[in-house]
Amino acid sequence: MRVHIFGAASSPGCANYGLKHLATEHKDLYPVGSQFIMKDFYVDDGITSTDGSDKAIQLAEEARRLCALGGLRLHKFVSNDRAVLESIPSSERVADIKDLDLTFDNIPSERALGIQWHIKSDCLKFNINLKDQPATRRGILSTVASLYDPLGFVAPFLLIGKGVLQEICRHGTGWDDPLTNELRPRWERWKKDLINPERINIPRSYAPTGFGKVTKRELHHFSDASTTGYGQCSYLRLRNEWGDSHCALIMAKSRVAPTKVTTIPRLELTAAVISVKTINVLKKELGCADIEEYFWTDSKVILGYINNEARRFHTFVAHHIQKIHLNTTQEQWRYVPTKKEKEKTKRRWRHIQYLVEQFWSRWRKEYLSNIALRQRWHTPKRNLQLGDIVMMKDEGLPRNEWRLARVVQATKNRDGLEHHITKMIIARCHERAKHQGKGMTINVIRTKGYWIPGIGRAVASHLRQCVICRKFRRHTEEQKMADLPPERVNPSPPFTYCGMDCFGPFYSKQGRSVRKRYGLLFTCFSSRAIHIEMLEDLSTDSLIIGLRCFIAIRGTVRQIKSDQGSNFLGAKNELKEALKEVD
Template sequence: MVVHLFGAKSSPIVANFALRKTAEENRSKSSVEAVNTVLKNFYVDDCLKSVSTSAQAVALRNNLTKLCASGGFHLTKWASNSRALLASVPESERVADVRDLDLSKDALPAERALGVLWCVNSDVFKFKVNLKEKPVTRRGILSVTSSIYDPLGFLAPVILPSKILMQQLCREKLAWDDDIPEQSAEKWITWLHGLNHLADFSVPRCIKPVDFGVSTSAQLHHFSDASEVGYGVVSYLRLLNADGLTHCAFMMGKSRVAPLKQTTIPRMELTAAVVAVKTDKMLKDELELELNESVFWTDSTTVLRYIDSEGLRFKTFVANRIAIIRESTKPQQWRYINTSMNPADCASRGLTCERFMKNVSWIHGPSFLKEPESKWPETNHDLSTNVDDSEVKHSASVNLVCAVDGTDTVNKLITYYSDWYKLKRAVAWILRFKDMIMQRSNQVTAKNRKVQSCDTNFTAQNCRALTMQDLTRAENEIIKFTQNQRFKEEMSMLQKGNQSVKKNSCLSKMDPIFQDGLLRVGGRLGRSAMPECVKHPIIIPKDSHVTTLLLRD
């Protein structure tokens, strides 16, 4: 083949590589801004770019067209909120809805920008929810909820109630196509009707007002919160101009339902804080702005204590998340905000469409961000970590007792050998000697003549060469002893008739069974026709000397 097939799995990456290669090979022939636009502002075959003035837009469009044409890429379907730019584009190259418009008076239409509805005339993002009728089942609810495309999280508080309802139906273990309970159906229908209010909802596309001027300072503010039903994060960009005026712009919102497995509110607050840190890292990578140090807000004093602590050791869940937070931020960047002022509270609890439309702080941010830093909320709580916190690992005294018992002798025997076969032979002879002693003790009451004849018989019998049965018995006894040393509690439970071991046991995932005095792996293979040793392999400790000998062998 001399061409790439259209629609192959590799098509997007091949097209993207060719486009980027075109830009890199023509760096010297085109403007820096045009090259950077190709490298940073294309998503497959769509380009989205914003510049300060119409003159810059026209110049960039011309340079971009020439640059792409040098690689065989023909740019078309242009749309812009700048009528001057559209006027400089031939009608055949404009997007279809703009070709027949009178640019001097006609309103510009709405377009889709990477799936988001962009009202070009007013330069705002809008939502046009045209939902198809679906059955009131888990499958129908999931289909409708997933069809609302909102990558930046403008509608995060509105969508959360449908996610909570979906989770509740999962908790009730309803099948995908079962009719849902009447009370849940009423909640769903009410939520659907509320979506009609979103027709009047809009968000400015530009993060800076038209007459704001040059920004002298830019700073990201991240708010996180959690509740019994969910947790969420919302991020804003705070801009300051030369006149001292401030503007706060919505950047991204996220809301997630609480896990099915019940967890504590402090843990969920900490999880939300981690999401805020990850969002901050992503926005810093994507925004082409010189940013000041980010600020993180939470209404959880427990989370602030965790982040501020230096010398305490936490349990695994908290320790892992604190490590992520401390790796990317400093404790000084974290601040306290009262719940009533926290806009992330909307994302953690959800809002009806009516309440969402009346809520001002979600899109525009809390009012105090427009004030000087001296007027921002301050923490009036004692952040010294509470030593009684259940997430803190407490020091414990460890006492060592040296006990000497019979197992020490057997351990010496096992560790003496460095070869599995030699160990089995030694144990096999010891077991045969043990059998001889036991038989002799049982014959003490017999007559002397009979004892002598038996002794002669017995001695000859026990001096014969070891058989495969002797070695197999020795192997089982060695493993039985090793298991009893490491898994004594598990063996005791299964011997008493329990069906399983404790959940905190290291063997719980193996579903162990007790068979012929040995611990073996359980599971559904027991119903198969395979050999017993294949269906239920013997369990051995991973760090014992016997295991080492087996691996060597």
């Protein structure tokens, strides 16, 4: 088969397989071209970079010859090097460059996988041509999706548009309903700023011109989150033989926060997992397996999660931490303080300084020097006497509303036992408190105007002897499990005593029709062995057939237990009638 139907689901896969197979078959003859087709092709577009013009010319020549062996024409070449373009026949170049004199002032821009490539400056740009879409959910989705940014160069800007779209979905707005008044200003501002990405120039090369030989490469991944979204960015840090360093943005990702309320630490953890997932992708695309990697976060909670190997976390946290541990080590994670964190630390330090200089110095000067002179702080304790003024404590009122009372009677117990009148007062007040406990009983006693020395110990002793309180405060009874039936604990041959139940349905195809099938489960009470039969339906006849198959395989059964299903009751009645006929 030489031709595949355009639009068929199998066509792209077959075409891609044919191209890869061709490169694999001739990798010994054209190694550079084969490597280019195997790794740097996306569907029918190929893009790559080389160290010099000679290698680029060799790559283009080998790729063209390799494709020609399979009857394929590789054309529409474009390069930012004049020597490379001159080595390629004019018929194989891009249509806009065929008739040019190859001066860089006339070479136009070219689209490279959806992004504009300005050949003269060797920079990547965005060319946004938006259609006039209405301010509805459908129009906003079309506008946000039209900004193609696979590497995330404008991810923070795109996150704002995604946030507006998420708010629309959260409010339940229809596809063609107009935008609400609250979201319209945000959308208009974002749409007005769409011209700004066109001014961004991203150098195509990670290393600047004249940087020299790279001696060390490092990947630094930064992750962060907020209540509106989370994301990460990866930077490549290069170091040359002279000790100079250069950093370049490799890739970034941004996501809106889920509509379900999620804590900031969990969003930070999700952003950290996204950074971890980019490891294998970047290593494969950069072709550097031994590159050093570092991960940065401003959340000490995440670093605590990663460095903690003893504690068991919640399922969500445990799964994310496991992904991080499988791909990284604890030494790779670093903490980076944000500006906000620094401001918090400064404010906290200024507050502490204020407390030390103002509050504590004033307290030391005005109060500490006078405490030793105040004799009322050292008043010795004594027993209450007749005529003393006491304050009646009431837990239900603030301190400034507690009543004052005068002691009119005091009973001294020389034998260390409570007086009978004291017990009667406690019992009476305890009944008035409706047996509500020690605190309520004491409140009622003092509300009545009584002052009992050692009242807490006396009331507690009475509560321990109160039958009603002991009844109310006793431990709850626990349900005692009945003894297991003898057939569960006594050894017996398999399936002598068993239980039976049905489960399903399961759908199966018979020809073009779909049929329901059910399972009949038998479990042995002694060995817990399981036997399963298939039933055509849940009728009594099907159950009897399944039971006969079970007995034919497992032998006779002494007792079978089941629920009150209609098919089980029907089979029971059928077997009883059969036994009567036998008798």
